[in-house]
Amino acid sequence: MDSKIFNLKSKLEVYKAMTNGGNFADCPVRDVIQGINGKWSSLLVMALAEKPYRFGELRRLVPDISQRMLTQTLFDLQRDGYVHREVFPTKPPSVEYSLTDLGRSMFLPLQQLVQWAELNHDAVREARKAFDARI
Amino acid sequence: MDSKIFNLKSKLEVYKAMTNGGNFADCPVRDVIQGINGKWSSLLVMALAEKPYRFGELRRLVPDISQRMLTQTLFDLQRDGYVHREVFPTKPPSVEYSLTDLGRSMFLPLQQLVQWAELNHDAVREARKAFDARI
DNA sequence: TAGCGCTGGTCTCTTTTTGAGACCATCCGT
């Protein structure tokens, strides 16, 4: 019925989806978008899309994330079903994080957003420079 | 060279784009993603994709945004070149917000993310319920 | 056997971001 790429909805339909047809208090789509909207969520998903990583590896891979936010973002991603967390009984115990099927299914749309950003970041920087000059 | 939908990059390439090949301090892609990652940014872009709106219309359209955040989010979107702001010399003056070409070009990738969210929000809610039950 | 580093975290404190709501000047219609 819905192939992933073609058969796209109209602008109005998409907006309705994001507003739950007017019921703002409980809109599942915005709720889900919020979850992957966090500062670190998408970055970690993209990292784990390549291969599973351990906690310390992720910390070294993304040096500007605090340990606190890494813990919490991974926890949230796990709660939403995007990430699987497995503890191995080594000494000291090591913990491996990997994407679930649900998490993997997010890769494609996320990738398109990243590619858009890659194609357009020059335009954005130009716009900012021009805007700041007028202020 | 890069058609929008096909010819996608590998997972590793996408991750490299998000990390600027290791230079985390100044990664344009993450910078741009951050900009549209805000709590209200994508929602407003999707609303304006349908048609231009005035400030008050947007406020009524998205009742759970505070006036302060509406002002600020629109300001940021304008600064990044996604939104055009035009003041009409009516009394009192009215202000119309519309998407620029750059803003419109964001619609497609954003739409795919929204559709993904629409298709998968059930799975996410299930995952959360299951996870919370174990805690 | 005393220190040291590695594992994956938690706890506390400070700074930043967001939200709620009052306030504002101006004009219009009545």
Added chain:
DNA sequence: ACGGATGGTCTCAAAAAGAGACCAGCGCTA
């Protein structure tokens, strides 16, 4: 003269994020 509509700004409280200390358990090595 007054209420409503325009698009904001200002202040203060709450929530989220960042920085960095701390922790237990084990292995290694001096």
